[in-house]
Amino acid sequence: MSVASMRRATRESVSGLPREFWWLWTSTLVNRLGAFVATFMALYLTLDRGYSASYAGLVASLHGLGGVVSSLGAGVMADRLGRRPTLLISQSATAASVALLGFMHHPVAIAGVAFLVGMASNASRPAVQAMMADIVKPEDRVRAFSLNYWAINLGFAISSMAAGFIAEYSYLAGFLGEAVMTLACAVVVFLKLPESRPTQARDAAGKSTEPRVGMGAVLRDGRFMSLVGLSFVVALIFQQGYVGLPVAMGTDGFTSADFGLAIAINGVLIVALQIPVTRYIEHRDPRRLLIISSLLAGSGFGLTAFAGSIAVYAMTVCVWSLAEIVNAPTQTGLVVRLSPVHGRGRYQGMYTMSWSAAALVAPLMAGFLIDRYGAEWLWGACAVLGTVAAGGYWLLMRGLPAEEGLGAEEAMVASPAAAVVSVRKKKGRAGVSA
Structure with missing residues (x-):
């Protein structure tokens, strides 16, 4: 591909999205650039604290449990208080709790504050995804979620390298650095992002004429809850790259540096391929994409049972990384598609909880299978789970109606931010693209 073709492809991938999206994208990137606690918590506790x-x-x-607890509450907040207040509360609380964690010494205090950090840091996710769904047109949502996922991985890749050097100097500096970066996110949200929560139609008495979407309605939504269950299964597979893979490689005699080299391929591939792959999958059948990505994830981890060298481990990482690149934006877009406009926060909160729960269960699953039966059983279980998830997506997506875009008038009723974008387009000044 020529340089001109690459430039044209990049321009097409990022064009047409509203200015509000890019400020939200910037907030996500800044947040991930400051990531420290999740990456170096284990090393901090064992090496620095002993x-x-x-x-x-x-x-x-406990950090993961905090995320499970906050996911549902944050989703309700995003619908009741609004996306912007939820983001500000979450990011401010994250900055305060991360800074506090750096000064804790007693084991009980460290554990308690780590739980608070998990709650605060995960509370922003439902609001971010709901706001993105509010301000981006339906036909552009997969591309928008993909770009946001790309920012998460780009920021994490850079922060992991920088945080390693910071940790050699001072772990406290890392905690305080993450607090400052998280506060910077809150500033971006406060200054640049308007509230995007869709407005509800009301009668003459000021009462809403639309049905209330509570958590009971979410739980009774069979198709969506099936998607949440499938999301948990897929997340359980992907989590093994960070909990099962290092243990299995260590058991086979490989060093932590060997694992670091193998897992680094995941981040490199996502940063390099997320945008071009998204251009290919953007308007394709989501059922087929989710089925293929599930099979790729299962087979990628399943092939790890035959790995005996760094090269083979790296190949397996390539396979399941491609599955991750396809699955993440497609599945998030499907969550929005199944969510009622006035319940996006609650639906996104339930979806986020499936990933938080998988982060809790995956280490237990890996430890039990490796200790009792050996790593080969873990990789075999991943292959089975991938096949089960593929079959589940095939059943789930049958009869799902095609998604239709919002008209201009409907968009103006649904979301203040969308109304702003619509007015700009009418004036010939479409939303700024990167």
């Missing part, structure tokens, strides 16, 4: 690996695992589990 605690056992078991205690470090307990703290990591």
Whole structure:
């Protein structure tokens, strides 16, 4: 591909999205650039504080449990208070709790604050995804979610390298650095992002004429809850790249540096391929994409059972990384498609919870299977789960009506931010593209 073709492809991938999306994208990138706690918590507790690996695992589990607890509450907040207030509360609380964690010394205090960090940091996800769905046209949502996922991985890749050097100097500096970057996200949200929560039609008495979407309605939505269950299964597979893979490689005699080299391929591929792959899959059948990505994820981890060298491990990482690139934006777009306009926060909160729950269960699953039966059983289980998920997506998507875009008038009723974009287009000044 020529340089001109690459430039044209990049321009087409990022064009046509509203200015509000790019500020939200910037907030996501800044947030991930400051990531430190999730990456270096285990090393901080074992090397710097001298605690056992078991205690470090307990703290990591409490951090994940905090995310599970906050996911649903944050989704309700995003619908009731609004996306913008939820983001500001979450990011401010994250900055305060991360900074506080750096000064904690007692094991009980560290565990308690880690739980709070998990709650605060995960509370922003439902609001971000709901706001993105509010301000981006239906036909552009897969591309928007893909670009946001790309920003997450780009920021994480850069922060992981930088945080390694910071950790050699001072772990406290890393905690405080993440707090500052998270506060910077809150500033971006406060200054640049308008509230996007869709407005509800009301009668003469000021009461809403539309049905209320509570958590009970979410739980009774059989198709959506099936998607949440499938999301949990897929997330359980992907999590093994960070909990099962390092243990299995260590058991085979490979070093932590070898694991770092293998897993680094995941981030490199996502940064390099996310945008071009999204251009290919953007308007294709989501059922086929989810089925293929599930089979790729299962087979990628399943092939790990035959790995005996770094090269083979790297090849398996390539396979399931491609599955991740396809699955993430497609599945997030499907969540929005199944969500009622006035319940997007709650639906996104339930979806986020499936990933948080998988982060809790995956280490237990890996530890049990590897200790009792060997790593080959873990990789075989991943292959089976991938096949089960593919079959589940095939059943779930049968009879799903095609998604239709919002008209201009409907968009103006649904979302204040969408109304702004619509007015700009009418004046010949479409939303700024990167």
